[in-house]
Amino acid sequence: MKGLTIVLSLTLALVAGCNKPVEGRPDEVATAVHSEDSFLSGFDGVWATTSSASTDDAETVYRLRFAKNGSDLVMDNHVFDAHVIDVDTVNQTVTFQTSGETGPQEMLTVARVVETKDRGNPEAPFTLRITFGNGQFSDLSFVRRLMPQDVQFIAEARQSLSADSEETAEVSQSVETSDACADQTSFIERTTCKDPALKEARAGFESAFGDAVMAHGQEAGSSMKAAQRQLDACASTECLQKTYAEWTKYVHENYPVHATDAE
Numbered sequence: 001m002k003g004l005t006i007v008l009s010l011t012l013a014l015v016a017g018c019n020k021p022v023e024g025r026p027d028e029v030a031t032a033v034h035s036e037d038s039f040l041s042g043f044d045g046v047w048a049t050t051s052s053a054s055t056d057d058a059e060t061v062y063r064l065r066f067a068k069n070g071s072d073l074v075m076d077n078h079v080f081d082a083h084v085i086d087v088d089t090v091n092q093t094v095t096f097q098t099s100g101e102t103g104p105q106e107m108l109t110v111a112r113v114v115e116t117k118d119r120g121n122p123e124a125p126f127t128l129r130i131t132f133g134n135g136q137f138s139d140l141s142f143v144r145r146l147m148p149q150d151v152q153f154i155a156e157a158r159q160s161l162s163a164d165s166e167e168t169a170e171v172s173q174s175v176e177t178s179d180a181c182a183d184q185t186s187f188i189e190r191t192t193c194k195d196p197a198l199k200e201a202r203a204g205f206e207s208a209f210g211d212a213v214m215a216h217g218q219e220a221g222s223s224m225k226a227a228q229r230q231l232d233a234c235a236s237t238e239c240l241q242k243t244y245a246e247w248t249k250y251v252h253e254n255y256p257v258h259a260t261d262a263e
Helices: 002-018 036-041 148-169 178-182 187-194 196-216 218-232 237-254
Strands: 045-049 061-065 072-075 082-088 093-098 106-113 127-131 137-144
Touching: 036 082, 061 148, 072 148, 106 196, 187 196, 187 237, 196 218, 196 237, 218 237
Parallel strands: none
Antiparallel strands: 045 061, 045 137, 061 072, 082 093, 093 106, 106 127, 127 137
C-alpha cells in the first residue's frame, strides 16, 4: 500500500510539471502547439483593426497569407516586403524581417491572442496583435477567410509594388507613350505617368511612408490615408508635386527611422 502511494505521488508530480506554464509568456497569448505549416495557415484571412487613433479614421484592413517559403502581408494598399524569420508555436507568434527602400530593416511580430479562460484550447476563437519595430501595436479582429477577390487584390498589390520599383529605376529614362498613359484610370496615375519629376516625387513619398509604417505602425498608416485623401483631391500637376513634397518632409520629421533599430 505504501508503495502504491509513492507511485501515485510521483505520477501527480509529473503531471503537475507538464502543466506548468512557460515563464515569461503573456497570460493572454494562446499556447496550443501546432505544426508550423498548420499554425501559419491559421493566420490566413482578412483582418481589421479594432480601434483607431481617432474616431474619424477608417479602420485599417490587413490581408494575410503566411507560409515559410513566402508570405503576403498587405495593409490596405501597402505591401510589406516581409520574410519569416521565426515561427514560435508555443508562444503563438510569427516574426518577420521587413526591409524598406531607404531605411534599415525592421522586425514585425504577429501574435495570436485568446481569452485567459481559453488558453490551451486550439479551437478557441482568437484575435491578432501585430507589433511594429518601435513597439507600437495594433489589435486585429477577423473579418473573413481569403476569398478569390482577396487573392487577386494581393496579387495586384504585389504587381503594383514591382511596377513602382521599376518606375523608380527608370525615372531618368524616357517617359511612357501617351497611349500607355491614357490607359491609366485616375488623374494621379495619368499625370504621374507623363511626368518624370512626379514619378520621382511619388517614389520618395511611397518609400518614406513604407518605412514609416513598418517602424511606427497604425499611427503612420493613419497619416498615409490622410495624405492619399489630399492627393485624390488634386486637379493639377503643381498640386500633386507640392503634396508629395510636403508629406514626404512631414514623414521624415515626424516618423524617424533610426539605424539602431535594425540591430
